Amino acid sequence: MKSKENILIVGAGLCGSLLALRLGQRGYNVSIYEKRPDLRKVAISAGRSINLAFSDRGIKAMRLVGIQDKVEPLCIPMNGRMLHDKNGDTFLSNYSGRDHEYINSISREGLNALLLNEAEALDNVTLYFNKKCTHVDFENTTASFYDYNTKTEFIEDADLIIGTDGAGSVLRKSYYLGKKFLFSFSQDYLTHGYKELSILPTEKGDYKTYKNALHIWPRGDFMLIALPNLDGSFTVTLFLSHSEGEYNFNNLTTPEIVTEFFNKEFPDALKLMPNLIEDFFENPTSALGTVKCSPWHYKANTLLMGDAAHAIVPFYGQGMNASFEDVVEFDQILDTHQGNWEAVFKAYENTRKKDTDAIADLAIDNFHEMKGHVANPIFQEKRKLEMALEKHFPDEYSSKYSLVTFNDQVGYNEAMTRGRAQDKAILNMIADNEINLNGDLKAILKRVLKETQEILDEDQVAKTMGH
Numbered sequence: 001m002k003s004k005e006n007i008l009i010v011g012a013g014l015c016g017s018l019l020a021l022r023l024g025q026r027g028y029n030v031s032i033y034e035k036r037p038d039l040r041k042v043a044i045s046a047g048r049s050i051n052l053a054f055s056d057r058g059i060k061a062m063r064l065v066g067i068q069d070k071v072e073p074l075c076i077p078m079n080g081r082m083l084h085d086k087n088g089d090t091f092l093s094n095y096s097g098r099d100h101e102y103i104n105s106i107s108r109e110g111l112n113a114l115l116l117n118e119a120e121a122l123d124n125v126t127l128y129f130n131k132k133c134t135h136v137d138f139e140n141t142t143a144s145f146y147d148y149n150t151k152t153e154f155i156e157d158a159d160l161i162i163g164t165d166g167a168g169s170v171l172r173k174s175y176y177l178g179k180k181f182l183f184s185f186s187q188d189y190l191t192h193g194y195k196e197l198s199i200l201p202t203e204k205g206d207y208k209t210y211k212n213a214l215h216i217w218p219r220g221d222f223m224l225i226a227l228p229n230l231d232g233s234f235t236v237t238l239f240l241s242h243s244e245g246e247y248n249f250n251n252l253t254t255p256e257i258v259t260e261f262f263n264k265e266f267p268d269a270l271k272l273m274p275n276l277i278e279d280f281f282e283n284p285t286s287a288l289g290t291v292k293c294s295p296w297h298y299k300a301n302t303l304l305m306g307d308a309a310h311a312i313v314p315f316y317g318q319g320m321n322a323s324f325e326d327v328v329e330f331d332q333i334l335d336t337h338q339g340n341w342e343a344v345f346k347a348y349e350n351t352r353k354k355d356t357d358a359i360a361d362l363a364i365d366n367f368h369e370m371k372g373h374v375a376n377p378i379f380q381e382k383r384k385l386e387m388a389l390e391k392h393f394p395d396e397y398s399s400k401y402s403l404v405t406f407n408d409q410v411g412y413n414e415a416m417t418r419g420r421a422q423d424k425a426i427l428n429m430i431a432d433n434e435i436n437l438n439g440d441l442k443a444i445l446k447r448v449l450k451e452t453q454e455i456l457d458e459d460q461v462a463k464t465m466g467h
């Protein structure tokens with residue numbers, strides 16, 4: 001057992017900065033290298049901030065490092081989805097029947113800056129910016145960098161290197177290109193991409209639409225969403241096919257076509273977005289994909305965490321939350337395998353990968369649910385029924401969404417298995433007119449739980465027979 005004291009982290013994004021803070025709190029010497037400039041020193045103009053849905057798994061990580069009180073002022077509660085139809089009519093669908101369960105909108109920059117401040121305040125953590133990692137030699141545990149300030153290259157030696165360098169990870173690329181061990185890797189792009197837009201505040205600085213919701217304009221093959229910012233603006237995201245359908249990113253090429261598209265599909269949003277054309281042509285169109293890979297580690301030398309190990313599509317609002325939960329799980333495993341890093345890395349992947357694989361699959365399911373099903377009558381009836389069950393039987397029922405989002409003691413894999421079985425049970429019973437909103441709730445709960453258990457048992461039998 002070799003003692004590893006000097007830990008090098010590549011990427012000071014959300015996961016890397018939290019990891020640096022936690023490892024610093026545990027007493028390790030941590031150096032963290034980020035390719036971008038220090039975001040705390042670069043001005044971001046109004047309406048240009050990017051926000052994320054932040055929920056229980058992420059909050060648990062903030063508690064671990066003791067900064068939940070500092071995070072709270074950055075949060076805007078969103079109690080439900082505000083659905084907008086083509087006539088501009090709206091319908092609020094709560095995320096849970098339990099009042100204390102809601103998600104939050106949080107600024108990516110604000111949260112990242114807080115984590116950097118907290119990490120930097122520790123004597124044993126050093127941050128470096130404008131230094132891009134170009135290669136990791138995982139056999140010798142060294143990382144090569146290009147320094148944008150001095151325009152020079154340099155190599156850093158460490159006892160161990162952790163790559164939290166996001167979906168395009170250089171450490172992951174080094175594993176893949178190195179061909180020194182059996183490294184499995186998959187990357188699946190969606191047919192849809194996204195573009196960020198904005199709804200600016202009123203002249204007085206007020207919100208132009210309801211503040212405490214995640215707004216969705218579901219249109220079957222595409223959708224628009226909006227999350228509130230503290231300054232009164234909303235960050236709006238258009239999810240649309242790159243090349244299919246009447247309107248797509250490839251053919252939305254002129255201000256006239258973009259206006260026509262919004263006028264036809266999102267007329268109420270268009271009224272709030274006089275800046276649409278400017279945003280649309282200034283902001284990039286980006287791709288969405290899922291990355292899975294294994295193993296995450298090489299011997300006791302290197303490890304992938306966060307999006308670098310498991311990038312997912314954003315439709316469950318869980319990528320950051322999952323990356324924060326990575327740090328919580330890693331921290332627990334550090335307690336049990338003190339000092340034996342290879343055992344730590346192995347145990348971490350063993351417990352964690354089934355859960356990150358599950359949230360990747362759930363996020364794809366939610367892509368279809370959000371753009372289409374949320375507007376479907378059977379789906380809406382199911383949501384109302386689940387809301388009522390959660391409200392009246394708070395200790396006995398949690399929807400799939402609640403299991404994933406509000407139950408951090410349940411792993412994503414278990415939430416997926418149980419949640420999918422429940423969905424199947426309820427949707428079948430509504431479609432067959434066996435249950436409805438006017439029925440006796442206690443009897444409905446009993447039937448749903450029984451039917452769910454039967455589905456779970458059948459799945460278990462099918463699995464066992466398959467082996």
Ligand SMILES: Cc1cc2nc3c(=O)[nH]c(=O)nc-3n(C[C@H](O)[C@H](O)[C@H](O)COP(=O)(O)OP(=O)(O)OC[C@H]3O[C@@H](n4cnc5c(N)ncnc54)[C@H](O)[C@@H]3O)c2cc1C
Binds near residue numbers: 016
């Ligand atoms: C459109 C969209 C919406 C999303 N919405 C949500 C949401 O609502 N809720 C949620 O929980 N998640 C959401 N996510 C997911 C979330 O953004 C990611 O899961 C999260 O940022 C992962 O954190 P990370 O630190 O692993 O990676 P990143 O945040 O990508 O950080 C990686 C860091 O590494 C740096 N870096 C990269 N390469 C190098 C290099 N070679 N050398 C040095 N530094 C490097 C980058 O500059 C960056 O700072 C969304 C993602 C997208 C794309």
